[in-house]
Amino acid sequence: xxxxxxxxSRVICKSGTxxxxxxxxxxxxxxxxxxxxxxxxxxxxxxxxxxxxxKATYEQGVEKDKFLINHASLTLSTLTVTSAHPEDSSFxxxxxxxxxxxxxxxxxxxxxx
Amino acid sequence: xxEVEQNSGPLSVPEGAIASLNCTYSDRGSQSFxxxxxxxxxxxxxxxxxxxxGDKEDGRFTAQLNKASQYxxxxxxxSQPSDSATYLCAVTGTASKLTFGxxxxxxxxx
Numbered sequence: 001x002x003x004x005x006x007x008x009s010r011v012i013c014k015s016g017t018x019x020x021x022x023x024x025x026x027x028x029x030x031x032x033x034x035x036x037x038x039x040x041x042x043x044x045x046x047x048x049x050x051x052x053x054x055k056a057t058y059e060q061g062v063e064k065d066k067f068l069i070n071h072a073s074l075t076l077s078t079l080t081v082t083s084a085h086p087e088d089s090s091f092x093x094x095x096x097x098x099x100x101x102x103x104x105x106x107x108x109x110x111x112x113x
Numbered sequence: 114x115x116e117v118e119q120n121s122g123p124l125s126v127p128e129g130a131i132a133s134l135n136c137t138y139s140d141r142g143s144q145s146f147x148x149x150x151x152x153x154x155x156x157x158x159x160x161x162x163x164x165x166x167g168d169k170e171d172g173r174f175t176a177q178l179n180k181a182s183q184y185x186x187x188x189x190x191x192s193q194p195s196d197s198a199t200y201l202c203a204v205t206g207t208a209s210k211l212t213f214g215x216x217x218x219x220x221x222x223x
Contacts, residue, residue: 032209043201043215044157093156095211100145100162102211107156 003027004096006105013084013112020080021108023094029074030096035067038091038107050077084112116140117204119214127222132189134217136202139183146178146185149201151216157201161187192221 003026013019023033031052036044048069049057056069068080077096081088089112095102118137126132134148145164149157161176163169163185169176175188185204189196199216206212 034211043213046210049210091156097209100164100205100209101147101159103159104149104156 002098002101002103004094004103004105006094006108008108009106010109011111013110015085015112016083018080018082019084019110020078021092021094021110023077023079023096023105025075025096025098025103028096028098030077030098031074032097033071033077034095034097034102035069035077035079036093036095038093044093047079081110084110086112088112116212117202117214119200119202119217121215122218123220124217125220125222126192128192128194130192132192132196132219132221134187134189134200134202134219136185136187136214137183138185138202138204138212140204140206140212141180141183142206143183143204145205146176147203147205147211148174148176148185148187149203149213150196151199151201153199160200189219192219194221194223197221 005024007022033050035047038044047062050069050071052071058064071077093107095104116139148161150160151157163176163178173190177186199218201216202214203211
């Protein structure tokens with residue numbers, strides 16, 4: 001149990017384009033999902049908390065207009081990186097909360113050229 | 114002061130030995146404590162969680178929590194080369210957000 005999927009696993013896009021990443025809880029319902037970003041050799045940094053049916057809560061310093069989050073159902077949250085730039089290249093990981101634990105998706109490696 | 118602190122390592126232990134990973138946290142209101150394993154290029158995988166003072170055992174893994182000392186540890190018995198990874202300590206408070214340490218890199222040598 002507690003399986004979280006992410007799609008795509010890897011994406012390369014051109015600067016200025018937008019990229020959507022999907023996060024799904026496959027065998028449980030998650031009212032809360034989280035989006036993290038991890039740069040090489042660094043720990044995970046929480047970007048935002050995604051709550052089903054309401055607006056996401058963004059961490060300080062994360063631009064909400066650039067990183068659009070939609071949590072339309074109890075099993076799906078999406079992160080859209082708008083007008084991507086090379087500095088947005090990173091490993092994006094979602095997690096879904098079940099009870100008190102968080103289970104992570106496999107991550108999406110974004111490269112912006 | 115960082116909220117969750119870990120020694121970055123690398124911690125090198127021979128195969129079959131016990132690996133001891135340590136973590137301290139600054140928020141006395143922290144309620145839940147987690148250990149994640151992260152292989153290079155992969156996302157974190159939940160290994161153990163502990164909520165109460167004392168020890169919690171699961172197979173070769175034992176988590177230890179001492180809230181008075183604000184200290185949580187992970188012991189890995191009979192370490193295997195496949196245990197070589199970065200181990201992340203994470204803590205939650207009332208907001209249920211995970212705060213991660215920077216991780217300890219473990220190397221199990223043959």
